[in-house]
């Protein structure tokens with residue numbers, strides 16, 4: 001039994017295939033985790049309610065677009081170290097560890113949705129063996145493991161956390177686009193329900209990560225995860241707010257930030273077209289929700305979210321102003337959106353600011369073309385996504401940069417201007433063309449940019 005092993009033996013046993021791990025939820029985060037534990041030597045079963053995901057794994061077809069994953073994925077599936085099933089409960093009957101990596105999104109009312117993790121915990125609990133361990137990697141509010149997930153596990157299993165089974169939080173801090181490359185280097189944060197849980201979890205993760213930081217409790221571990229993302233969200237909001245103000249004062253915010261970065265304690269963050277992705281737009285609401293429960297609303301956190309959510313509207317304002325400067329109006333203009341992914345180079349459009357931008361522009365009568373080499377050939381908000389800028393901008397009235405894809409950085413704006421309507425109009429939500437040479441009569445507006 002895992003609970004009877006010494007930490008040093010846990011590590012050795014994992015490497016020699018004597019520890020079996022069930023990774024529940026084999027998505028963007030769960031699959032790389034499953035693959036890396038399998039590669040370290042564990043016998044891993046990915047448990048997912050999506051049959052397609054399960055059959056992809058069992059047929060050795062990688063479905064998560066993450067550099068470096070495919071090669072290790074194929075190796076561990078072929079060697080028999082990784083297999084998949086839809087039956088979590090049955091898998092748990094022969095597993096030493098369950099790692100929960102299911103989605104924990106926020107609803108349209110901005111309330112954390114725990115349905116997936118609660119039903120995963122129920123399925124895990126029903127099969128949980130005495131002496132095994134449950135680890136939650138999903139992002140959850142501090143206290144959710146202790147107050148909500150453990151009671152589900154205990155009721156479904158008839159076992160007691162800390163005494164009959166071990167439990168810990170190890171929130172995922174992966175960097176999409178570099179998950180595999182950075183996996184070993186990003187320190188893991190572990191909070192156990194007791195000392196033994198923390199020590200055993202540390203031993204397990206030390207087979208796939210170089211640095212493990214053990215904190216005093218699961219809720220502290222979850223607070224660390226949320227704090228680092230909220231820190232980013234709030235600082236981006238501050239820069240967005242200053243960028244809007246500085247534009248009115250005729251000051252270039254990006255020049256200000258780059259210069260302020262010369263001070264030892266200034267951490268540069270940049271304004272932009274909006275904040276997207278699975279983490280930042282959601283994470284603040286886990287803390288806001290907990291704060292509301294205990295009678296303290298974290299106003300700065302809430303306001304920062306509102307500021308960042310408002311940035312697409314700033315993009316619409318700039319687009320309207322830029323077109324007006326050329327004597328055109330938004331209605332009837334051909335607007336080309338450059339970039340729709342929430343992050344450059346990552347094939348993921350979750351909560352991308354491109355969606356409210358496209359929806360609003362179209363609602364105001366603009367004709368939309370979308371170009372994004374990372375998402376080429378897909379359909380976004382009813383538009384076929386084109387790969388090449390040259391094939392997208394023919395006769396365009398305005399180019400709106402939402403995501404700074406690498407391919408856009410290489411653009412020759414003089415050549416682009418030959419294809420668009422005259423003058424070339426660019427609204428830059430990422431400061432992408434700020435310092436690039438432009439044709440003489442270009443109208444260039446951007447978040448954080450001032451032409452004065």
Ligand SMILES: NC(=O)c1ccc[n+]([C@@H]2O[C@H](COP(=O)([O-])OP(=O)(O)OC[C@H]3O[C@@H](n4cnc5c(N)ncnc54)[C@H](O)[C@@H]3O)[C@@H](O)[C@H]2O)c1
Pocket residue numbers: 024025026027028029030047048049050053088101102103104105116117119120137138139140172173174176278279
């Ligand atoms: N994607 C990221 O960049 C990222 C980064 C850090 C943390 N996280 C967190 O990691 C967690 C997982 O996120 P993700 O991006 O991998 O999600 P995902 O949507 O890519 O994958 C989740 C998988 O879980 C499966 N699933 C849902 N309910 C299930 C259940 N009851 N039992 C078994 N499988 C189930 C789904 O079918 C899906 O395959 C979330 O809490 C997220 O906030 C994500």
